[in-house]
Amino acid sequence: MKSEDTCPCKSGKTYGECCEPILEGRAKAQTAEALMRARYSAYATEHIAFLKESAVKRVREEFNYDTCLAWSRAAEWHGLEIIETEAGGEGDDRGVVEFRASYTARNEFCNHHERASFVREADGWKFEDGQLVGEKPIVREEPKIGRNDPCPCGSGKKYKKCCGKGK
Secondary structure (H helix, E strand, C coil): CCCCCECCCCCCCEHHHCCHHHHCCCCCCCCHHHHHHHHHHHHHHCCHHHHHHCECHHHHHHCCHHHHHHHHHHEEEEEEEEEEEEECCCCCCEEEEEEEEEEEECCEEEEEEEEEEEEEECCEEEEEEEEECCCCCCCCCCCCCCCCCECCCCCCCEHHHCCCCCC
16 A cells, blocks of 8 residues: 555545554554554554554454454455544543444455444553444334325325335
């Protein structure tokens, strides 16, 4: 990836002004969100060592480089959406970032929705833990249209004889 390319984290900045300096160790993430963006970009650009380095000790001890590299290479990375941040600013010691990471793996589109917790250690922000967020089921707002009800399109016909044909 080139410095002038759009950053994989979809911040709207170039890679060179967003995640590249953090991934290459030339800068530290100033916020939990900046670290989250860099971690996403690490998967997208195969900077796997950064994923281990940017985690707390417990996560580093469980980290499997080969597994992460294989997953990074097997996926086509589409972008990161930051949904919400709680604390995690320059003056905070802890923070939470809720995000959706989108990618395609094995020809299947995936939306990884997570609430990730971060902690500031002496050498900067670290990923601490993540909890998957289940997607909310779709709930019908309007009452169900019966086959013999008037068609909502306004034709004056029964639903089954109009827009409900073949359903």
